[in-house]
Amino acid sequence: MTTPTPHSPDQPxxxxxxxxxxxxxxxSGTTVxxxxxxxxxxxHALNLKDSGIDVVVGLRPDSAGWQQAADAGLRVASVxxxxxxxxxxxxxxxDTSQAAVFRDSIAPHLEPGDTLLFAHGFNVRYELLExxxxxxxxxxxxxxxxxxxxxxxxxxxxAPALIAVEQDATGxxxxxxxxxxxxxxxxxxxxxxxxxxxxxETDLFGEQAVLCGxxxxxxxxxxxxxxxxxxxxxxxxxxxxxxxxxxxDLMYRGGLGEMWHSVSxxxxxxxxxxxxxxxxxxxxxxxxxxxTDIRDGSYxxxxxxxxxxxxxxxxxxxxxxxxxxxxxxxxxxxxxxxFLDGARPARPVTADV
Ligand code: NAD
Ligand code: MG
Numbered sequence: 001m002t003t004p005t006p007h008s009p010d011q012p013x014x015x016x017x018x019x020x021x022x023x024x025x026x027x028s029g030t031t032v033x034x035x036x037x038x039x040x041x042x043x044h045a046l047n048l049k050d051s052g053i054d055v056v057v058g059l060r061p062d063s064a065g066w067q068q069a070a071d072a073g074l075r076v077a078s079v080x081x082x083x084x085x086x087x088x089x090x091x092x093x094x095d096t097s098q099a100a101v102f103r104d105s106i107a108p109h110l111e112p113g114d115t116l117l118f119a120h121g122f123n124v125r126y127e128l129l130e131x132x133x134x135x136x137x138x139x140x141x142x143x144x145x146x147x148x149x150x151x152x153x154x155x156x157x158x159a160p161a162l163i164a165v166e167q168d169a170t171g172x173x174x175x176x177x178x179x180x181x182x183x184x185x186x187x188x189x190x191x192x193x194x195x196x197x198x199x200x201e202t203d204l205f206g207e208q209a210v211l212c213g214x215x216x217x218x219x220x221x222x223x224x225x226x227x228x229x230x231x232x233x234x235x236x237x238x239x240x241x242x243x244x245x246x247x248x249d250l251m252y253r254g255g256l257g258e259m260w261h262s263v264s265x266x267x268x269x270x271x272x273x274x275x276x277x278x279x280x281x282x283x284x285x286x287x288x289x290x291x292t293d294i295r296d297g298s299y300x301x302x303x304x305x306x307x308x309x310x311x312x313x314x315x316x317x318x319x320x321x322x323x324x325x326x327x328x329x330x331x332x333x334x335x336x337x338x339f340l341d342g343a344r345p346a347r348p349v350t351a352d353v
Contacts (some may be wrong), residue, residue, distance in 0.1 A: 015193040017163065022182035024051070026175045032183075033058050033086035035079055035101065037065030039146030040119050041092035044184050045074055047153045051183040058082025058089075058105075084109040088176065090117040096307040099128045110135055113170050117180060120203065121196035124166055126300040136173035137166040140181045140191075141199055149184060158185030162194045204294045209287050216321075218278075219244065223326045233329040241326065 034045040035058040042065070049055045057069040058079040069076045083089050083106045093101050102123075110116070112134040119141045123129050131137055142149045144159035152159050161181050165173045181191045207213065219240050226236035250259040260268050293299040306313055321327070 017178055017181070017187060017191040017193070019182065019187045022178040022187045023175060024179050024182050026172060026179035027053050027088070027183060030054070030088055031056055031086040032180070033082040033089045034092060035059075035082065035089060035106070036092035036094075037063070037069045038092065038094075040142065040149070041065070041090075041146070042069070042072075043142075043146040043149035043153070044090060044092060044119075045069065046072060046150055047184040048180070049074060050153070051185075053183050056082045056085055079105040080109060087111075087113070088115040088117060088180065090119075090180070091123075092119055095120060095122045096304070098123045102129050107132070115170075115173065115176050117177065118196075121164065121166075121200035122204075122300070124196045125200035126297055126304075128304075131167065133167065134169050135167065136169050136176060138173050138177035138180075139164040139166070139194075139196060139199060140177055140184070140186065141203075142184070142186060152189075153185035156188075158188030160189040161186035161191050162199050163191050164194050164196050164199060166196045201291070201294050204299065205287075205291050208290050208294075208299075215244070220324060220326060227325065233325060234333055237326060237329045237333055241330065 031054045032048055033056050034041050034048070037045065037057055037059055041057070045055050045057050056075045056077055057065070058077055058081070059066050059069065061078060066076050077085070079101060089106060089110075091098055091102065091106070106116075107130070110132055112132075113136075115136040115138060116131070118124060118137075118139045121139055121141070124131070124137065124139075139162065141162040141164075142159045143161060144152070149159045161184075163174075163177050163181055165177060167173065170176075178187070178191065181187050222240040223233075223236045226240065227233050247259055247263075250262050254261075260271070263271070290299075293302075
């Protein structure tokens with residue numbers, strides 16, 4: 001475990017790449033295999049195809065994605081066939097399936113100079129794959145759910161992405177990754193250089209501390225406190241969940257400052273006071289513990305062991321979450337109230353954040 005050098009927030013350190021920095025010819029004449037046709041897989045496959053790159057989708061023959069990919073005009077093959085026919089293999093199956101898929105269906109077909117590409121560094125960072133040393137290993141990780149990667153591309157824009165090189169056997173690994181980022185539309189927005197370790201550790205920490213763990217914990221607990229105190233669940237739902245989007249949209253557009261500027265002075269005062277009261281040194285100590293678990297691999301070991309057991313704890317938590325009163329109240333309310341943006345997803349959208 002290496003300790004990163006602290007960066008000063010005042011000094012820009014990030015290297016960014018745009019359209020002109022990429023040379024798409026690094027992928028011309030190359031077949032790209034997209035393994036998996038889920039959230040990221042379908043977006044990468046379709047965007048690359050529309051960018052004029054030869055794409056083959058690799059799937060299990062019984063996979064629901066097979067017909068979808070074929071209907072979208074893509075060539076589909078078994079994972080092994082796709083891997084064998086391609087010089088660049090993009091591994092877009094779930095993180096917990098990557099080790100088995102790689103070992104059984106990809107590794108036997110790798111040739112020196114091939115490129116293995118990831119959209120998240122988990123399996124490489126925690127050394128779950130036996131990577132041959134004569135291939136390039138790179139990452140192009142869109143900072144966006146897959147459906148948005150596709151949508152933005154079709155609008156002529158792109159989703160930003162992170163790029164990293166773990167192994168550079170050919171001397172062209174970075175250029176290849178950048179050409180791929182160009183093909184999926186990411187260089188239209190901006191591509192930020194990172195490492196597999198930085199991407200994996202910050203991604204896991206962000207989703208645990210803030211995006212998926214911290215935020216849902218706050219929303220759920222605040223809802224419970226209001227309802228137990230006798231307030232209407234529908235009102236509690238609006239306050240603690242619905243309005244979160246309005247606040248986050250402001251932060252997304254202009255940082256914390258834009259949000260503080262838009263809310264009332266009372267909300268700003270209460271926000272400073274409440275935030276400091278709730279998130280204190282004890283919370284920061286727990287955040288540091290989370291980060292330690294992530295960096296020393298104990299979090300990854302817990303998740304992999306849970307997955308190996310058939311995910312009993314995960315499924316129990318998922319069921320409990322679905323049965324929480326905030327979900328029941330929300331479902332009823334969303335049927336009865338027209339939301340401003342008309343957004344009522346027909347089914348949950350997967351979003352790795
Ligand atoms: P997903 O669950 O949406 O899709 C997985 C696909 O893989 C499906 O088509 C499934 O049929 C297929 N698959 C599953 N097991 C397989 C097997 N054993 N053999 C062959 N195919 C199999 O996955 P996803 O969310 O797109 O994640 C793919 C990668 O992208 C992961 O590394 C993830 O961390 C990363 N990522 C995802 C997002 C996101 O928005 N979902 C964002 C950034 C990065
Ligand atoms: Mg993420």
